[in-house]
């Protein structure tokens with residue numbers, strides 16, 4: 001699934017009109033790429049990732065997913081794409097703390113209408129894939145930060161997305177856990193998944209084949 005952004009702009013309603021969060025970004029990402037996005041706090045990284053993830057809409061320019069202008073998508077098409085083709089990983093995990101790890105992972109499958117037995121089997125396999133075999137019944141609060149992020153990655157993989165969008169996924173983790181999470185993301189990319197990751201960590205960005213550097217809502221040349 002290819003991503004093409006042309007002259008993308010974003011002005012938040014209620015934000016400073018004179019200070020758009022994005023001011024004309026153009027770039028594309030080919031299927032299977034691993035791209036990091038870096039830049040100072042407030043430069044628009046999360047805004048960009050949210051637009052790519054169809055969680056928000058640009059105020060100007062065009063964002064096309066697999067050649068289709070996303071402005072032409074219906075709400076239903078947008079949410080189907082979010083559920084089926086895009087996987088999200090956030091700095092603060094965004095897990096449901098009252099549900100077990102396996103139920104967190106199964107949730108997107110439930111929304112997608114998966115068969116119950118199949119759902120459990122797949123959630124089990126995904127937790128094993130991220131190294132959490134035996135911890136299926138634990139709730140997020142019983143897990144370490146690194147383990148929580150593994151659950152979040154397993155959940156992101158629930159409906160076999162083509163693109164993983166990660167917003168500072170290692171921002172709350174110590175360096176050992178960060179490395180493990182990065183290894184997981186690189187492993188997914190090696191399996192063919194597109195990964196777009198926002199990071200503060202220059203060292204992590206240096207490892208990616210491609211880095212997009214942002215500043216003041218633009219891409220630095």
Ligand SMILES: Nc1ncnc2c1ncn2[C@@H]1O[C@H](COP(=O)(O)OP(=O)(O)O)[C@@H](O)[C@H]1O
Pocket residue numbers: 012013014015020021039040041042043044045046047048
């Ligand atoms: N929901 C919002 N409403 C108004 N302004 C926002 C909103 N979200 C972000 N902003 C502003 O947009 C700019 C870019 O923010 P953001 O994309 O979160 O940057 P980054 O992720 O690089 O730190 C900042 O000036 C921020 O204050």
Ligand SMILES: [Mg+2]
Pocket residue numbers: 045046047167
């Ligand atoms: Mg951010």
